């Protein structure tokens with residue numbers, strides 16, 4: 001049993017109010033702390049690398065809203081852009097310039113993307129990309145990989161990562177069997193399984209969707225050649241390749257994982273479609289899907305694939321996203337690497353000193369700690385870790401004022417606002433947390 005050596009009475013009171021009116025007291029399951037136990041912290045404000053909770057306690061934030069807060073909380077340029085946009089009006093229900101500018105910024109950064117359509121969440125982006133792939137190919141089947149999370153789209157919840165992994169749900173209730181039957185789930189990083197699948201049913205497969213570099217089962221980058229294998233096999237069989245960069249987009253590099261893996265990974269060609277979210281909304285609901293012009297031309301009003309949104313391209317959200325992307329300079333990406341190096345390096349050292357089995361995996365500045373000896377290349381391996389070690393580690397860090405993702409199956413996120421003082425606070429908390437993890441695994 002982990003004990004919680006601290007109290008959070010104001011958060012606890014808010015949780016009790018929330019439980020009366022919201023299932024589990026939260027609006028996204030992983031926030032409920034069910035996997036780690038204890039009281040989720042109700043945050044009241046954020047500034048740079050820090051969050052403050054309802055009890056007035058300050059934390060170094062290593063969740064960063066699950067990725068979007070790449071410049072830190074309350075960045076002055078983003079705040080100014082939001083204030084200016086809000087002054088001008090909250091929502092028009094017409095096209096507006098910010099949408100165009102944000103689309104231009106995305107298209108300029110990710111070379112294979114000719115056009116994008118803006119939506120309000122990553123889930124909508126993947127859902128729409130799949131409909132588009134089906135409309136374009138006239139086929140129904142979708143291939144996904146176990147442990148990859150693409151939002152809570154019905155057909156993509158099979159063997160999904162993120163909260164689904166955290167709660168060890170095989171699948172979600174409420175997804176019709178017929179719908180699940182349209183999805184083929186394969187092990188990640190297994191090119192042979194992919195080839196065998198296409199050899200059998202290749203002419204019925206509309207698309208393969210993959211996280212560009214998975215972060216929702218912990219960080220599990222593609223093995224050399226795997227991304228290229230997806231591209232080659234889909235192209236041979238007339239299926240589309242959808243690269244889900246909702247998490248990695250504009251975080252792993254200027255051009256996301258695509259920019260980082262570069263020519264080596266994409267030697268067999270670029271994906272047909274991409275999905276984006278998180279960073280590109282700057283903390284507001286904005287996401288996108290985009291890619292090849294001929295595929296995007298299938299979308300209404302140009303083509304027969306319908307897709308729409310009352311708040312899609314919202315002027316305030318797009319202002320936040322645009323200011324965030326413009327703020328993501330080369331210096332910002334350098335700082336993210338430096339911070340990730342410092343924190344992941346120190347975590348590795350302290351866990352080693354304490355004798356805790358662990359492996360740290362990186363994708364750009366995203367990283368996660370698996371509490372096991374061997375590297376992780378797929379979902380089965382990600383699940384075969386000593387979760388109690390993580391739980392003890394997590395609670396020790398929380399008690400010392402470091403807010404980690406409350407699950408062993410999530411990436412840790414840093415921001416460019418994590419200055420040396422914030423990094424030092426994290427590093428100082430690690431020895432006690434590593435010792436707690438060591439006690440948990442006995």
Ligand SMILES: *Cc1c(COP(=O)(O)O)cnc(C)c1O
Pocket residue numbers: 120121122123124126149150151152211216244245246247277278287
């Ligand atoms: C977060 C995430 C999504 C879902 O985005 P939401 O905005 O939560 O709907 C989809 N795909 C990946 C890879 C993600 O990390």
